[in-house]
Amino acid sequence: MTPIWWAVILGSLLAYALKLAGHSVPHSFLDKPLVLSVSDYLPIALLTALVAVQTFADGQSLVLDARFAGLAAAAVALLLRAPFLVVVLVAAGTAAALRALGIAA
Amino acid sequence: MPEWPRERRAIVVNAIGVGFATAAYGISFGAFAVSGGLTVLQAQILSVVMFTGGSQFALVGVLAAGGGVSSAVATSTLLGVRNAFYGLSMAPVLDVRGRRRLVAAQLTIDESTAMAIGRSGPGETLRAERLAFWATGLSVFVLWNLATLAGSFGAGLIGDPRTYGLDAAIGAGLLALVWPRLVDRRSIGVAVVSAAVALALTPFLQPGVPVLLTAVVAVVAGVSAAREKLERQAGAA
Numbered sequence: 001m002t003p004i005w006w007a008v009i010l011g012s013l014l015a016y017a018l019k020l021a022g023h024s025v026p027h028s029f030l031d032k033p034l035v036l037s038v039s040d041y042l043p044i045a046l047l048t049a050l051v052a053v054q055t056f057a058d059g060q061s062l063v064l065d066a067r068f069a070g071l072a073a074a075a076v077a078l079l080l081r082a083p084f085l086v087v088v089l090v091a092a093g094t095a096a097a098l099r100a101l102g103i104a105a
Numbered sequence: 106m107p108e109w110p111r112e113r114r115a116i117v118v119n120a121i122g123v124g125f126a127t128a129a130y131g132i133s134f135g136a137f138a139v140s141g142g143l144t145v146l147q148a149q150i151l152s153v154v155m156f157t158g159g160s161q162f163a164l165v166g167v168l169a170a171g172g173g174v175s176s177a178v179a180t181s182t183l184l185g186v187r188n189a190f191y192g193l194s195m196a197p198v199l200d201v202r203g204r205r206r207l208v209a210a211q212l213t214i215d216e217s218t219a220m221a222i223g224r225s226g227p228g229e230t231l232r233a234e235r236l237a238f239w240a241t242g243l244s245v246f247v248l249w250n251l252a253t254l255a256g257s258f259g260a261g262l263i264g265d266p267r268t269y270g271l272d273a274a275i276g277a278g279l280l281a282l283v284w285p286r287l288v289d290r291r292s293i294g295v296a297v298v299s300a301a302v303a304l305a306l307t308p309f310l311q312p313g314v315p316v317l318l319t320a321v322v323a324v325v326a327g328v329s330a331a332r333e334k335l336e337r338q339a340g341a342a
Contacts, residue, residue, distance in 0.1 A: 007174045008147045011164045012154035014178065015185040019157075020210040022192020030193055033334060038327030040286075041295050043159065043187050045323035046180065047283040048296040049303035049316040050163055054276040057307050059171060070273025071280065078284050084126045088133070091277030095270030 066104035070095035109232075116224070116237050123216050124244030127158070128252035133274045134161060135256020136266045141169030145257045152253040156246065157214050159282055160184040162275060163316070172313025180317050191218040198225070198234050212242025215282070295326045 022030070030036075055067045070091035077087045098104040131152070138148035143165060151161045160181035167177035192213045198221060201209050221238035260266060287293050299319040306315035 003174045004143060004147060004168060007164060007168055007177045008143070008150055008155075010174070011160070011178045011181045012150060014182045015155040015157055015160055015188070016211065018182070018185045018189045019192055019213045020207070022189035022213060023196045023206055023210045025193075027193065030189065034327065034331045036190070037331040037334075038324050039186055039190055041292065041323035041326045041330075042183060042320060044283055044286050044292050044295045045299040045319040045326075046163070046184050046316060047159060047279050049299045049319040050159075050166060050180075051276045051279045051283070052300035052303050053170075053307060053312075053316055054166060054272070054279065056304055057170065057312070059312065060308050060310075062304060062307060066270070067273045067276060070270055071276045074273075074277035074280055078281060084278075084281050085129050087281045088130055088274045088278050092133075092270035092274040095273035096268065097270075099268065099270070 063105075066095040066098040069098055069104060112233060113236060116220075116233060117240050119220065120237065120240035120244040123220065123241055124248035127216065127245050128248040130158065130274075130278045131249040131252025132256035132259065133266075133271045133278065134158070134165075135253040135258070136260035136263070136271050137162070137169075137256075137275055138165045138253075139257045139260040140266050140271075141165050143168070143257075145254070148253055148257040149250070152250045155181070155185075156211060156249070157185055157188055158249075159215075159279065162279060166275070167313035167316070170312035172311055176311065176313030176317050180313060183317070183320055187215075188213050191215075194218070195221065195238060198231065199238060209238075209242075212239070212246060214242070214245065216245050217242035291326055291330060295322055298322050 051071070055071045056062050056064070073094040074087050074091040077090045082090070095104075134152070135148050138151065138161075139145060143151075148165075151164065155161050155164070163184050164177045164181040167180055168174075192210060195209070195213055195218060199206075199209050217238050220241040221234045224233040224237045263269065266272060283296065287296055299322045302319050302322060303315040306318060310318075
């Protein structure tokens with residue numbers, strides 16, 4: 001089995017195990033102030049870190065390219081309370097346009 | 106109750122709307138997965154079995170950047186922890202056993218939980234909450250999977266996904282996912298610090314590890330928030 005297969009299968013099974021655990025374990029097991037508080041911040045930390053890396057990283061080097069313009073456009077759309085679909089399309093459109101015009105890589 | 110048919114219709118229409126919104130994003134997931142080195146089948150298994158967008162993008166993102174299996178799986182799993190808490194709050198609402206619970210667990214994601222919670226509260230009935238959960242979960246499941254398939258097949262036809270800005274769409278979709286959570290100073294602080302930490306560590310560590318390490322930022326913020334709450338309670342007592 002290739003590493004990608006391992007990641008796909010292990011990751012998928014663990015994701016389902018977590019979902020099922022939430023429906024199955026006694027309420028008191030997860031319902032502790034510290035656990036709840038950390039789990040509130042976990043998606044914020046990981047998702048913003050992912051956004052940063054997806055936007056600025058190219059392997060192990062940091063670059064500034066059309067992805068940044070796309071993300072900035074998405075942030076403006078979010079500030080204007082645009083729906084999810086619009087946010088994603090605005091980002092893709094901005095990056096695609098800058099590349100087509102040869103303004104950014 | 107004469108309002109129920111109307112409410113039922115509104116819930117179903119909303120559920121389908123949410124499904125289509127995530128489908129647009131599912132197309133970029135399929136294309137991203139295949140251009141990142143996964144096969145069409147592997148991309149589809151993630152959408153069927155893993156079925157939680159943030160984790161799927163994280164897993165593929167780490168692998169595509171050259172990260173190892175362990176950091177890819179660890180990141181996707183940590184991002185999936187929130188689904189366990191959604192399950193915790195949904196279980197008493199749904200009150201299902203056996204095979205139905207196995208299905209309910211799989212459909213426990215951001216969208217289904219948010220739509221169900223949106224129907225809770227005074228004046229709203231339990232059946233509205235349940236319907237919102239099931240309708241949204243099923244709608245997103247079906248459309249997300251069809252979209253993944255379209256995206257992963259399409260990726261082979263359109264060539265470089267960067268031409269269409271699909272790489273920028275991924276960051277934007279993840280930002281839209283985290284945006285509603287940035288509600289106070291501490292959560293915004295966690296976001297800013299995590300982004301900075303991940304970028305600062307990127308040149309020095311294997312891809313995937315910097316993102317994973319920002320879990321420490323969440324732990325520090327969580328401990329300080331919990332301590333503050335305890336102190337406030339002690340002060341009030």
